[in-house]
Amino acid sequence: MERLNAVKEALNNQTNTIVFISSENCSICHVDEPKVRKMAEDNAISFHHLDIVQQPELAGFFEVLTVPAVLVYHEGKE
Numbered sequence: 001m002e003r004l005n006a007v008k009e010a011l012n013n014q015t016n017t018i019v020f021i022s023s024e025n026c027s028i029c030h031v032d033e034p035k036v037r038k039m040a041e042d043n044a045i046s047f048h049h050l051d052i053v054q055q056p057e058l059a060g061f062f063e064v065l066t067v068p069a070v071l072v073y074h075e076g077k078e
Contacts (some may be wrong), residue, residue, distance in 0.1 A: 003048070003059065004016065004050070004051055004055060004058065005010065005050045006048070006059065007019055010046050010048060011073055011076050012076060013071075014046040015074065015075060016043075016045045016046065016072075016074055017045065017046040017047075017048065017072075017073040018036060018040045018045050018047050018048070018069055018070065018071070018072055018073075019041075019045070019048050019050065019062065019069075019070075019071040019073070020032075020033055020036050020037070020047070020049045020050070020068065020069070020071075021050050021051075021052055021053065021058055021062060021064050021067055021068065021070075022049065022050070022051060022052065022054050022067050022068050022069075023052060023053050023067045023072070024053050025053075026067050026068060028068055029067055029068040032068050033049060033068070036070055039051070039056070039070040043072075052067055053074065054063065
């Protein structure tokens with residue numbers, strides 16, 4: 001639950017934020033996550049990687065139905 005709270009705080013305090021939501025069993029997630037992380041680092045964007053299996057409440061909060069999900073926020077708006 002701490003991770004979700006940290007992301008909520010980043011969405012309120014950071015100009016740009018990328019949220020990557022994945023699952024342990026998702027092979028596509030394992031391939032895409034390093035690419036998205038590098039893109040965020042190269043552009044000095046806050047990056048958060050969340051696991052939907054460990055925190056099922058993420059699906060409701062972010063309205064995510066499938067993984068991987070890459071959510072890009074600017075000034076708190078998706």
